[in-house]
Amino acid sequence: MIPVEQLCSELIRFDTTNRGRGDSEGEREAAEYVAAHLAAAGLEPTLLELKPRRTNVIARVSGSEPGLEPLLVHAHLDVVPAEPADWAVHPFSGEVRDGYVWGRGAVDMKDMVAMLLHVLADWHAQGRGPRRDVVLAFVADEEDNGDYGAHWLVAEHPELFADCGAAISESGGYTYHVGGVHLYPVGTAERGTSHVRLTARGRAGHGSRRNEDNAVTKLAGAVQRIAEHRWPIRLTPAVRAFLERSGAALGVEVDLSDVDGTVARLGKAGPLVESTVRNSTTPTVLRAGYKTNVIPSTAEAEIDVRVLPGTEEELFAELRRLAGPGVEVAAISPQGPVQAPIDSPWFEAMAAALRSQDPQAVVVPYCLGGGTDAKAFDKLGILGYGFAPLWLPEGFDYRGMAHGVDERVPVEGLHFGARVLDHLLTNC
Structure with a gap:
């Protein structure tokens, strides 16, 4: 063979x-x-x-x-x-x-x-x-x-x-060594991939003249507000279970009223969860203008948006608020978040399979940051x-x-x- x-x-x-x-x-x-x-x-x-x-x-x-x-x-x-x-x-x-x-x-x-x-x-x-x-x-x-x-x-x-x-x-299902503990994260959820395109519209004109309806300026402000926004903690079942079970295995205090502090105390296990305790909006693409002395009538940006299960409506409402007047927010090929049961025969079968080859395996659910x-x-x-x-x-x-x-x-x-x-x- x-x-x-x-x-x-x-x-x-x-x-x-x-x-x-x-x-x-x-x-x-x-x-x-x-x-x-x-x-x-x-x-x-x-x-x-x-x-x-x-x-x-x-x-x-x-x-x-x-x-x-x-x-x-x-x-x-x-x-x-x-x-x-x-x-x-x-x-x-x-x-x-x-x-x-x-x-x-x-x-x-x-x-x-x-x-x-x-x-x-x-x-x-x-x-x-x-x-x-x-x-x-x-x-x-x-x-x-x-x-x-x-x-x-x-x-x-x-x-x-x-x-x-x-x-x-x-x-999922790979060894993660943390303080002598063999953690094995198994994916039970994924953030959604809900990228958006921002389109700002304004009045075209000569670059040397005053223009208070400048699409580029509108877009730049929207992008900055979105990039600087600190999204609130939203604990999904997978993330909550990861924090609780990993913390117990590692002997770390888990305080769900201080999630960022808990993530920090998890040490090397923290990166497995730090991106999935909240939504994220990361500007990645900018398009505007075709000549330095011409103010364009439109300007566009694309934002990498990752959304946790159950938070889509909240996230898009806040995105539209942050974008502000004169800036359209449109989804690009949205793929929603997914989640599967943690306490299920499927999950238990995966945990048993890992323990069959590594008796020290501590199998924990987690949420994928991507898709x-x-x-x-x-x-x-x-x-x-x-x-x-x-x-x-x-x-x-x-x-x-x-x-x-x-x-x-x-x-x-x-x-x-x-x-x-x-x-x-x-x-x-």
């Missing part, structure tokens, strides 16, 4: 760069590679495309208890761009050295794809399988808007997933959990690996993750 690190290395060698806005190398070759391994494991994969080369692979593993709700496991095949000159190794070499597999996608998220293929091959070799049906979706375009991947599949092929009760995918394809499958009522398990050595900057330079994943971590996935998929 092919070692999991070799599978990961070979997947990284497929350049599936997604530059956004439809500009992509495409996932076709990686999808065909995955499909070949699925077929070798006795499955019948289906390849689906909205656009040539933007390929998705779907397969289903039959369980021994067909009355149980199926579990969806989804992983994306595309990756963000990488500049080879910045890396110690070529980002698409898949080089294995110093106990790591190096390359773009090593943790985001071709590692998960490799672990799944390894588990399926092991099942096939040993004549084993899961209790419940497992639906597998290896998708395109997660690193942009999912228009060729999960969101398209949900819109055009919902029957493939209609009976699934829950789903697992990236951003994943869970937002697409949520439209079908499928509960989404962030669970792509890895063992990570102390000091390993996992959160800095995704989209970063010299992205890599520990070989030992891949073997651990494959065993955890095997346990979960076999027993849940």
Whole structure:
């Protein structure tokens, strides 16, 4: 059987760069590679495309208890761009050295794809399988808007997933070393991605003349007010549970009337929650004018807006107030926040799978600051959990690996993750 690190290395060698806005190398070759391994494991994969080369692979593993709700496991095949000159190794070499597999996608998220293929091959070799049906979706375009991947599949092929009760995918189940404690955060919620465009309108004119209806001035004021606004604390169930359970495990005082202080006392665990105790609005794009001596009639800005579950109405009302008169606020491809139950058999099964390989595991829920394809499958009522398990050595900057330079994943971590996935998929 092919070692999991070799599978990961070979997947990284497929350049599936997604530059956004439809500009992509495409996932076709990686999808065909995955499909070949699925077929070798006795499955019948289906390849689906909205656009040539933007390929998705779907397969289903039959369980021994067909009355149980199926579990969806989804992983994306595309990756963000990488500049080879910045890396110690070529980002698409898949080089294995110093106990790591190096390359773009090593943790985001071709590692998960490799672990799944390894588990399926092991099942096939040993004549084993899961209790419940497992639906597998290896998708395109997660690193942009999912228009060729999960969101398209949900819109055009919902029957493939209609009976699934829950789903697992990236951003959770990895080791986080804090003061000798092995924390394993499992994603049970995600902030929504509700980016907005501000459009200021005014009177065009000559730059040398007084103009009190200047669109650029209006926009600049709006952007500054939004950037400087301190959004209030809003504790969602996932964030509250993270604070309480992590604090108990670490022996840290948890004072929910002083959340910022509690986050600070969590030390190295603080970064896991600091971005999700409140909403965020970060200016990222400005557009105005075409000539220095001409005052334009319009000016635009784009704001990266991340919104917690249950706070959308409050946030947009405040955004419109901060923008002020003469500045329109419009959503750009909004994808709402999602959350799944913490105290559920699904979560308990993931915790048990982690403890089967690390008896010291302290499994805690958390809310993702960004987003994943869970937002697409949520439209079908499928509960989404962030669970792509890895063992990570102390000091390993996992959160800095995704989209970063010299992205890599520990070989030992891949073997651990494959065993955890095997346990979960076999027993849940």
